[in-house]
Amino acid sequence: xxxxxxxxxxxxxxxxxxxxxxxxxxxxxxxxxxxxxxxxxxxxxxxxxxxxxxxxxxxxxxxxxxxxxxxxxxxxxxxxxxxxxxxxxxxxxxxxxxxxxxxxxxxxxxxxxxxxxxxxxxxxxxxxxxxxxxxxxxxxxxxxxxxxxxxxxxxxxxxxxxxxxxxxxxxxxxxxxxxxxxxxxxxxxxxxxxxxxxxxxxxxxxxxxxxxxxxxxxxxxxxxxxxxxxxxxxxxxxxxxxxxxxxxxxxxxxxxxxxxxxxxxxxxxxxxxxxxxxxxxxxxxxxxxxxxxxxxxxxxxxxxxxxxxxxxxxxxxxxxxxxxxxxxxxxxxxxxxxxxxxxxxxxxxxxxxxxxxxxxxxxxxxxxxxxxxxxxxxxxxxxxxxxxxxxxxxxxxxxxxxxxxxxxxxxxxx
Amino acid sequence: xxxxxxxxxxxxxxxxxxxxxxxxxxxxxxxxxxxxxxxxxxxxxxxxxxxxxxxxxxxxxxxxxxxxxxxxxxxxxxxxxxxxxxxxxxxxxxxxxxxxxxxxxxxxxxxxxxxxxxxxxxxxxxxxxxxxxxxxxxxxxxxxxxxxxxxxxxxxxxxxxxxxxxxxxxxxxxxxxxxxxxxxxxxxxxxxxxxxxxxxxxxxxxxxxxxxxxxxxxxxxxxxxxxxxxx
Numbered sequence: 001x002x003x004x005x006x007x008x009x010x011x012x013x014x015x016x017x018x019x020x021x022x023x024x025x026x027x028x029x030x031x032x033x034x035x036x037x038x039x040x041x042x043x044x045x046x047x048x049x050x051x052x053x054x055x056x057x058x059x060x061x062x063x064x065x066x067x068x069x070x071x072x073x074x075x076x077x078x079x080x081x082x083x084x085x086x087x088x089x090x091x092x093x094x095x096x097x098x099x100x101x102x103x104x105x106x107x108x109x110x111x112x113x114x115x116x117x118x119x120x121x122x123x124x125x126x127x128x129x130x131x132x133x134x135x136x137x138x139x140x141x142x143x144x145x146x147x148x149x150x151x152x153x154x155x156x157x158x159x160x161x162x163x164x165x166x167x168x169x170x171x172x173x174x175x176x177x178x179x180x181x182x183x184x185x186x187x188x189x190x191x192x193x194x195x196x197x198x199x200x201x202x203x204x205x206x207x208x209x210x211x212x213x214x215x216x217x218x219x220x221x222x223x224x225x226x227x228x229x230x231x232x233x234x235x236x237x238x239x240x241x242x243x244x245x246x247x248x249x250x251x252x253x254x255x256x257x258x259x260x261x262x263x264x265x266x267x268x269x270x271x272x273x274x275x276x277x278x279x280x281x282x283x284x285x286x287x288x289x290x291x292x293x294x295x296x297x298x299x300x301x302x303x304x305x306x307x308x309x310x311x312x313x314x315x316x317x318x319x320x321x322x323x324x325x326x327x328x329x330x331x332x333x334x335x336x337x338x339x340x341x342x343x344x345x346x347x348x349x350x351x352x353x354x355x356x357x358x359x360x361x362x363x364x365x366x367x368x369x370x371x372x373x374x375x376x377x378x379x380x381x382x383x384x385x386x387x388x389x390x391x392x393x394x395x396x397x398x399x400x401x402x403x404x405x406x407x408x409x410x411x412x413x414x
Numbered sequence: 415x416x417x418x419x420x421x422x423x424x425x426x427x428x429x430x431x432x433x434x435x436x437x438x439x440x441x442x443x444x445x446x447x448x449x450x451x452x453x454x455x456x457x458x459x460x461x462x463x464x465x466x467x468x469x470x471x472x473x474x475x476x477x478x479x480x481x482x483x484x485x486x487x488x489x490x491x492x493x494x495x496x497x498x499x500x501x502x503x504x505x506x507x508x509x510x511x512x513x514x515x516x517x518x519x520x521x522x523x524x525x526x527x528x529x530x531x532x533x534x535x536x537x538x539x540x541x542x543x544x545x546x547x548x549x550x551x552x553x554x555x556x557x558x559x560x561x562x563x564x565x566x567x568x569x570x571x572x573x574x575x576x577x578x579x580x581x582x583x584x585x586x587x588x589x590x591x592x593x594x595x596x597x598x599x600x601x602x603x604x605x606x607x608x609x610x611x612x613x614x615x616x617x618x619x620x621x622x623x624x625x626x627x628x629x630x631x632x633x634x635x636x637x638x639x640x641x642x643x644x645x
Contacts, residue, residue, distance in 0.1 A: 010511075010513040310511055313505075313511070316503045317497065317503070318527075319494065321490060321494075322491075323526070407470050407471045410583070411461070
């Protein structure tokens with residue numbers, strides 16, 4: 001065996017308890033990191049995949065990101081113009097020349113587009129009034145831009161055509177209204193039109209805000225309800241490469257002028273929660289590992305202190321500073337390495353345990369239990385960080401040991 | 415003939431608010447196979463001189479030549495290599511690694527040198543232990559040995575890489591007369607039979623009179639040299 005390794009092992013063997021505590025410290029850091037990362041990223045990944053699945057990747061809306069410039073502002077573009085009491089003109093809402101746009105978009109190979117009219121309605125069923133967003137769709141086109149059909153837990157998309165006035169409700173909307181399949185609701189729009197509509201489908205996406213607010217009907221029926229014939233106010237787009245959502249949304253907005261949102265922008269507030277969540281996770285776990293690193297620093301400093309005599313004799317024999325440094329670095333590395341291996345086992349066990357827990361959970365994602373994300377990357381990050389911090393913790397005492405002057409040691413002892 | 419070891423105008427000063435001169439104005443040379451005692455009262459700089467001669471410490475001025483090579487300009491790693499290959503140390507306290515067996519302790523310098531295969535190192539270590547009458551103790555750990563045995567193990571370790579010079583710092587200081595005698599006989603044998611140079615620090619006149627040459631230190635400088643063996 002390599003001599004420094006052998007000496008390092010002897011040192012650790014002779015301090016079994018401290019070694020064990022340090023190893024366990026590292027193991028816990030690694031284990032908790034893996035479990036927490038699996039848990040947190042589980043929700044994150046699940047949410048993102050759900051959104052990507054359920055929600056169109058890009059939505060073109062019938063509004064502008066900023067109000068158009070007033071003539072005075074345009075005239076004095078480099079001056080400070082303040083206008084009070086402005087009365088902006090009521091724009092006729094709706095995307096102009098939508099059919100041409102959709103046709104143009106659909107000619108592109110990297111996306112498919114579908115028209116929708118999205119509006120607020122009241123659903124009245126018995127004594128209950130439920131406000132909901134009613135989205136008018138063309139089922140044939142909608143199929144190509146979202147996976148609504150897969151999320152139906154009752155009925156089917158074609159029933160929108162077969163029933164006279166069909167409506168597909170979100171699971172949460174149906175529950176709030178107390179309606180079930182084939183019930184007939186009266187739907188009231190802000191324009192004052194009332195339609196009797198029959199529930200021909202219920203969907204559940206798992207994303208609570210969607211399930212609790214959205215319902216679907218034929219585009220034409222919604223246009224009638226809103227008294228806006230032939231108008232659409234959103235173009236839903238699905239991309240073949242979802243990672244392009246941001247840039248494609250930007251380029252479409254630059255071309256059309258309409259506010260165009262990628263799914264990241266639509267769900268920005270929720271996604272930002274995940275960023276905070278990750279920050280909390282990384283700082284918590286780093287804290288655990290830093291504490292573990294202190295443990296390693298402590299044990300190796302103690303060993304260096306105790307073994308000062310040995311260091312003196314090894315140096316007098318002819319061991320170089322490098323050899324001495326290696327001994328103590330190896331000790332740290334070994335603690336880090338064994339801790340990492342144990343931590344991997346612990347992390348695996350913990351994630352399995354979390355995965356086995358069944359609880360009903362309704363946040364913005366509905367799930368039965370914890371959603372976990374298993375990936376080797378968590379293991380590698382945790383292990384890498386643990387070994388790095390262990391080695392660094394060993395580095396300081398190792399350097400001190402290597403610099404000890406043998407004459408001082410021998411004089412002190414003799 | 416180039417001396418094996420030579421000190422020329424060696425001075426060692428411990429820096430500090432009040433600098434302390436450990437040794438000064440040391441001139442002497444050593445030939446192969448000599449058995450030399452450095453004597454003197456406590457605090458006369460005996461051990462400091464030995465550390466300088468053993469390349470454990472570096473002189474403040476002057477230099478030490480080993481086989482004609484000036485050592486004061488060498489780096490720490492080169493000095494370590496010289497210690498490993500050419501020198502062997504025996505201290506007042508045995509300084510064995512407590513977790514390793516006697517055999518392993520003797521093998522340490524060989525393993526660091528790495529010039530021999532494992533089985534050859536084992537054979538050589540066993541041979542040295544045999545010469546010093548320690549074969550029955552080979553598997554024991556240092557704490558299972560008597561003081562005399564430990565000191566012999568320390569000598570065995572000093573001999574591991576067949577050094578040119580063995581430097582001993584009060585090697586009998588912790589031993590009774592009988593064991594002290596044994597250690598000195600070993601040194602004598604090494605010098606006479608193996609032509610290995612032995613330099614030992616001692617303040618025991620009974621032992622030092624058996625050496626070939628005594629270097630007497632007073633207040634850090636050589637006060638006189640005697641050759642009792644020649645008398």
